Amino acid sequence: MTALDGVTLGLERGTFTAVMGPSGSGKSTLLQCAAGLDRPDSGIVRVDGTELTGGGEAELTRFRRGRIGFVFQQYNLLDTLTVAQNTVLPLKLAGRRVDRRRVRDVLTAVGLGDRLGHRPDQLSGGQRQRVAIARALVTEPRVIFADEPTGALDTRSARGVLRLLQDAVRVHGRTVVMVTHDPVAASYADSVLFLADGRLAGRMDAPTPDRVAERLAHLGDDVPTGV
Numbered sequence: 001m002t003a004l005d006g007v008t009l010g011l012e013r014g015t016f017t018a019v020m021g022p023s024g025s026g027k028s029t030l031l032q033c034a035a036g037l038d039r040p041d042s043g044i045v046r047v048d049g050t051e052l053t054g055g056g057e058a059e060l061t062r063f064r065r066g067r068i069g070f071v072f073q074q075y076n077l078l079d080t081l082t083v084a085q086n087t088v089l090p091l092k093l094a095g096r097r098v099d100r101r102r103v104r105d106v107l108t109a110v111g112l113g114d115r116l117g118h119r120p121d122q123l124s125g126g127q128r129q130r131v132a133i134a135r136a137l138v139t140e141p142r143v144i145f146a147d148e149p150t151g152a153l154d155t156r157s158a159r160g161v162l163r164l165l166q167d168a169v170r171v172h173g174r175t176v177v178m179v180t181h182d183p184v185a186a187s188y189a190d191s192v193l194f195l196a197d198g199r200l201a202g203r204m205d206a207p208t209p210d211r212v213a214e215r216l217a218h219l220g221d222d223v224p225t226g227v
């Protein structure tokens, strides 16, 4: 079984890209490989000028902790830790100094400046995902990968999360790659990549919800163009 087959793509620094496609088309696999959380059987992955597929496990882990942030659909917060403790975890794992003011600033930026001592089970889904975004931002990564970050959220919370990802790109110049099933979420991105059966099946710049929905409905109808 091949999850991804012959996918070649490059994403510009400082852009926001959405990845869409049917269930099982390889979106999560693509993200996991790009983020160095999984290794492709063949091929190379380069992030921020460094080849992830080149070195050993320790080197990869160090690189990932320094330059990559990851946001999951189900938040992946630790229930026994507070909001502030969850947020600083990547810094601790990387052996970096924890600047209390910076942690407060990051949490304030995601609208949780008054929740530092709360635990995840005292927060709504949208608030939990904003903690996960703060955790991804705290190391000031070059690239943020998000796998269906709004998949479990209501429309309003989703909008808050999407604006944060958009700001990471527009205000802070980071690169964001986000898997989503939602045409509205995809319209926050600069461009959309479509996957079908583990292959690239198209690309759309300046997406609108209507055009994205239309393209999704016809994915696989014809020969891929414009990739």
Ligand SMILES: Nc1ncnc2c1ncn2[C@@H]1O[C@H](COP(=O)(O)OP(=O)(O)OP(=O)(O)O)[C@@H](O)[C@H]1O
Pocket: 001, 002, 003, 004, 021, 022, 023, 024, 025, 026, 027, 028, 029, 030
């Ligand atoms: N660790 C794995 N080993 C082998 N096959 C896998 C593995 N993970 C996923 N697959 C397979 O690879 C294909 C792509 O899976 P992937 O999870 O990337 O799809 P997806 O596009 O993210 O789907 P969804 O929208 O349901 O999340 C599927 O056929 C899946 O069964």
Ligand SMILES: [Mg+2]
Pocket: 027, 028, 029
């Ligand atoms: Mg997936």
